[in-house]
Amino acid sequence: MKPEGQLNSSSDRLRDPSAARPPRTSIWLAFVSIGAVIVAQTYAILTSPAEGDMGHLQKIMYVHVPAAWMTFLSFFVVFAFSVRYLWQRRENDDLLAASAAEVGATFNGLTLMLGMIWGRPAWGVWWVWDARLTSTLVLFLIFVGYLALRAFTDDTQQKARWSAAVGAIGALNVPIVYMSVKWWRTLHQPPSSPATLDPRYTMGLRLNAIALLLVMIYFIRKRYEIARLERATEHMAEAAAMGGK
Amino acid sequence: MKRGWIIGGAAVIVAVFAWLLFGGLQKNVVFFLTPKELLAKGTDGVGVPVRLGGQVKPGSVKWNAQTLDLRFIVTDGAREVPVHSTGAPPQMFRDGMGVVVEGRFGTAGVFEATGLMVKHSNEYRPPKPGEEAHEKYKTLIQQSSQ
Structure with a gap:
């Protein structure tokens, strides 16, 4: 006889192969995305001439700008799945939002670091507290806080609820970061567009954006896969501890 | 609930x-006031820490390599403020460039800068054929190291 009780639902779910087995991220996506970065960077560095004001410093753009875009995209994913979690309470939505938050925070940190490395020679300062830089740092801190919150909360449902609230609200900062240079007077310049960018820079920037998009997708998928495995292990350990007498 | x-x-x-x-x-x-806004403040704008931003008026840069004394005029197209600063400017500093200076506007009508930042536009273009990249900073550094 099978042991009866409230645990049945979770142990049944573990027996269901489609629920227990996390999605497998193809290793090819790793090769393709890293390969795309190498190709796009090589193309951009080889084809772009020295810029009129800043010479070869302009090449920092090929990582700084796409990294900022991927920050926004990742946090948009966090927003979408956090809201859906709050609405439908599906565990996997929470795990996907958390995976995107981790990747987004990484891109956010990269954007800040490269911005500082670019700012020192171009502006003469590593950092200023203007609206763009400050709001970008606030965005980073919100999601570092999000990850800390998850690390310090043991109860998985509580963790999911709290982080969904923080993730959804924190992501509201994304449009503020984007618009900060238009709404307020800042040291950081407003966004460039194909009209303000020489065509020889535009293609390199687009290619690198696609390459980093692939990297972002790979990272989020892979992190999600690991999160699913971790959670399945936790469920199994829980079931074993409670059912194993 | x-x-x-x-x-x-x-x-x-x-x-x-x-x-x-x-x-x-x-x-x-x-982040900064324009010359017009700073001057419009009248005496309220004098002697207080403030940031001033605008364009370096072409032809106004006076650089003394021996004393590291830098003088130039910041303009917003409407009004102008003369700026005095010491030390080598950021490498992208040049005539016609956007700048933000930190410091105080003195009673003599000269802005005494303690910090100088370059504000770049969102335009990125290589120099046109026959034009040289603006590498004024190199000549500035060479002059000051002589």
Whole structure:
């Protein structure tokens, strides 16, 4: 006889192969995305001439700008799945939002670091507290806080609820970061567009954006896969501890 | 009940963001004043720490390599403020470039800068054929190291 009780639902779910087995991220996506970065960077560095004001410093753009875009995209994913979690309470939505938050925070940190490395020679300062830089740092801190919150909360449902609230609200900062240079007077310049960018820079920037998009997708998928495995292990350990007498 | 709290909390946060955008902060989140705005302050703008931003008026840069004394005029197209600064400027500093200076506007009508930042535009273009990249900073460094 099978042991009866409230645990049945979770142990049944573990027996269901489609629920227990996390999605497998193809290793090819790793090769393709890293390969795309190498190709796009090589193309951009080889084809772009020295810029009129800043010479070869302009090449920092090929990582700084796409990294900022991927920050926004990742946090948009966090927003979408956090809201859906709050609405439908599906565990996997929470795990996907958390995976995107981790990747987004990484891109956010990269954007800040490269911005500082670019700012020192171009502006003469590593950092200023203007609206763009400050709001970008606030965005980073919100999601570092999000990850800390998850690390310090043991109860998985509580963790999911709290982080969904923080993730959804924190992501509201994304449009503020984007618009900060238009709404307020800042040291950081407003966004460039194909009209303000020489065509020889535009293609390199687009290619690198696609390459980093692939990297972002790979990272989020892979992190999600690991999160699913971790959670399945936790469920199994829980079931074993409670059912194993 | 819980959902009510979340919706209520979200409404408060949206209201705070809206206030930040359209209310109080709109005027205060200004990283620098233009020459016109600084001069419009009259005596209120004198002797207080402030940032001034604008364009380096072409032809106004006077650089003394021995004393590291730098003088130039910041303009916004409408008004002009003479600026005095010491030390080598950022490498992208040149005639016609956007700048933000930190310091105090003196009673003599000269802005005494303690910090000098270059403000780049969102335009990125290589020099046109026959034109040289602006590498004034190199000549500045060479002059000051002589």
